[in-house]
């Protein structure tokens with residue numbers, strides 16, 4: 578299994594470049610599925626989480642309005658807040674450290690997005706244990722304004738980059754793009770091909786290709 582780069586700054590935000598995160602994520606993807614670069618396909622993210630990383634995966638309503646997509650719980654807690662839909666109230670549950678909780682609305686939604694959320698939480702679990710030590714949870718929020726601190730913005734971006742790199746391993750994406758260029762495919766067609774090959778959203782495929790400078 579790949580080693581996490583441990584060049585922490587004082588704030589415990591891992592000092593990782595995008596290229597290092599791509600490398601890390603690709604090492605995890607290949608460690609789990611050795612032929613993924615030669616035979617690009619969607620990673621089985623549930624199996625990866627449970628059996629490769631040893632994470633528990635649970636589904637709960639994290640809020641009444643779906644503002645949180647997923648959460649990584651690093652340490653045991655008896656006071657994890659969730660929303661009880663049937664009682665229409667918040668309540669606490671016990672959760673073991675090493676658990677990822679996916680919001681129920683998200684879990685019932687568009688599969689490629691749920692896959693990205695899960696991969697994002699894997700990124701936190703792998704890269705951000707030290708950052709969250711003592712605070713015990715990380716909220717992955719789709720509500721931008723809820724993320725105030727700069728450090729949190731950085732770790733969210735890192736987890737997104739990890740998710741993209743795990744679901745769409747760098748070398749496989751580069752190979753596919755180059756092959757398609759040779760045959761004269763347009764950017765749109767390359768985006769579609771990446772989307773279909775890796776079971777990601779169109780937006781995730783487009784960002785990935787732009788981040789790797791493979792489309793304009």
Ligand SMILES: [Zn+2]
Pocket residue numbers: 697701715716717718732733736
């Ligand atoms: Zn997050």
